[in-house]
Amino acid sequence: MRATSAPSAKKSPAATSSPDLATLTLLALVTVILLLSPAGAQQPDRSKPPQPGRPPSLTLPVVQKRALSNGIPVWIVERHAVPVVSVDLMLTTGSAADPVGSYGLAQMTAAMLDEGAGTRDSLALADEIDYLGATMGANTTFDATSVSLFVPVARLDQALPLFADIALRPTFPQQELDRMKAEWLVEFQQVADDPTSMARLAYPRVLYGQEHRFGTGLSGTPAVVQALTREQLAAFHAARYRPDKAAFFVVGDVRADAVLAQLETQFGTWKAGPLEPEPVVNAGTQHGPRHIYLVDKPGAAQSVVRIGWLGVDRATPDYFALEVLNTILGGSFTSRLNQNLRETHGYTYGARSGFDMRRLAGPFVATAAVQTDKTAEAVHEFFVELEGIRKPIPAAELDKAKNNLAYSFPSNFATNSDVAGQLEEQYLYGLPDNYYATYVDRVLAVTPAEVQAAAQKYIQPESFAVVIVGDLKVIRPKLEALKLGPITVVDFKDVL
């Protein structure tokens, strides 16, 4: 299969000092090849990197916006490259709708949907779904619930009735709930195995407290899970899974008319019951002044560091400035945090930052897992960068970040689930129809002043919470010496 070997283009005449006849013949041949071959022989100009031409424009997926007869919106994107389809049923209420005292209810309800539905029990459902090569499941965020189906398109017709059963007609059998609760309770125990998981729970608890919904993980707490009843799940399902809060997102190898008819058959008669008011979640209380919270993990090889405070909601007018800001701070490989903590100091395998934007402000976090003996040094460097980002940003660095965000935009539309994810974000947060068409221009329009104003407003290191899960007997003395603020040791049991 490999081509027969030809003279290497590197054998230039200049490299041959005293050519004999045979070499001369060879050289002549090489010269001919050099002349005939348009690019193969000459060394390209490496003195400066090649400049890219005009960025190509992305042809956005065509979204066909339809609706079922009961009003449920159906957004369809036909993509015929691979014979598969993703169908997401999104409900615009999620774990933020958990009643006080029952944090975890929405997530458990979602997890139980395929444990018995319609006329099938848990095993029969799984057998049918697996036989079709389908994947079905449900999950929540604080803002939404997604019931999702992935299936080779040839079997969509067989999968949809099962999908409708789990979304609309779950039976919540007692024995399956008992089984699921036992499984979750062990998973709660296992969180203590993993410092990263520990930090992911400790950080929002420190920021929002025990009462606020955002202060507890989506799965809730062991005490709540232990107490959940099937009646609670059924009531939650009846109240929150409703056609007037639902929308479908279908992406894949389908025809819009055909899939709309299929969905109409399965979901067109779904009727809404009376609307119960959702619990009101307040915005939370901003953190400050700066405080260190330590969680002990004896013998840990690394400390997991999470630093920040309450960030901002998705509707913020500062969205694009914040995207650019975060790209520079910790949202890319060349970001300041990663360059400093990984490339310059070698304290970590990677450092990053991000704003978790929800209907209400989720956390801003700067984070890394750093080697235990350099924990204080690493925390110091975090604050060097968090202070530094508030100062004017050099033009070249700003341009790099804007270009990175703007021109990597097409990669957000690679797979069916990528496309569905973009549509769902648009729908859930009410983004305008031209949001994606104008995305690149809006990123490129961000000004240095806007980025600096956003940094001043949203990055205030003197007010930040610093949560560290690590080996306290090793890391605490040097952290105290940093004098960043008061230190509180948090018992991990109080975080669960």
Place this chain on the structure above:
Amino acid sequence: MKLLTSLSRLACSVAAAAVLAGTAQAQSVPYTQFDLPNGLHVILVEDHSLPIVTTNMWYHVGSGNEKPKRTGFAHLFEHLMFEGSKHVPEGDFDNLLEAVGGDNNGSTTSDRTNYYITVPSNALDLALFLESDRMGYLLDTMTPARVDGQRAVVKNELRQSYQNAPYGMAEIAVDELLYPPGHPYHWPTIGYMADLDAATHKDVADFFKKYYIPNNASLVVAGDIDPAAARAAVEKWFAGVKAGAPVPGVAAPQVELTKVVKKTMTDKVQLPRLDIAWVTPAHYAPGDAELDMVAQVLAGGKNSRLYKRLVYDLQIAQDVSALQSSGNLASSFHIVLTPRPGHTVDELKKVVDEELAALRATPVSQRELDRARNGLEAAYLSSLEQLSGFGGKADMMNGYYVATGNPDYFQQDLNRYKAIRPVDLQATVDRYLPSDRRVELTVIPEVAK
């Protein structure tokens, strides 16, 4: 890997694990290919679904090419490939790519090292410039300080992905038990902490000269390209890179376990864990696809044999997984189980042995076989949605080319699964998963001080 992703052979073979066609449509990806005079094999794939292009380079060297006491070197070297080369100042590899909206990464296994760069299609020349410069001119600027810098990063990767990850060190220990000292799969791809310290600048130079040569590499350029222009661009940037001496393949003796090899280790975890492992046929060898199916039958879904009995019915296990982890020289098959509090690994092992005995005694039902096959097929189709990145179509085609000589091996790969009958699985379990020749690695919780 460069970023926060796993680098184990196990993780990689999940992406590569393939499946059967239950749909009528044959899977095929058109391509062209050619060799440069220096031996670089090039595969071009035209795909205009997005205005992006990806370069996917495989160097046919992995941790299996290392020597004892110098482990982790192939992977450390992978990190160095991002630190600049003669015409690319340190840091600019990523700076230049991010400035055009590009993305890049690399990964190392026992068998190979791969790199991808994904850019908007206007920046293909930049990607090829960067990829060719580090193939041709890496050593010109490779200072000891750069080696030390990435040595520190890799040590933190080892801490994060293994030492500080629950049961992470067991992944390393099980290979040490499966493969004898000196076997290329005996040591972990990430390397041992002490060996990472031992790597010298001379090691870097020797490794580069021996393995990072065009005649030991293959390149896929896929996406929004004009094939003729892309070919000219590849020739422009790579034709001048000198070929090196041919690289001999990695030789390894056939591995046969002759007894049950047991080991117990401790970790900072709440619950014990048992990893039962066998050495099994290499990737694409007879038995490999069958073992992917056996893994599904044992632990794929609620009705799979082990999941149903241990997790669903008896509820004495928190979780169970089964995996055929495929490699060039050999594969390993794993059944990994975590007992619920109050239960023991021995209780679980007894059930595993009962279920393996049942699979040896009686063929699986057609329904069971179809369920496993359809699940594998759907996962395979799902992987075809992504062009770039690890496990994307470009990466798969490079792997297919390396393993079979045919980049468009998609349908043949699926066909491996299509042909399997219930009696084949019976014979596979009987032959490759004996109860008296295997590794049993038990992790027990450290006793609190």
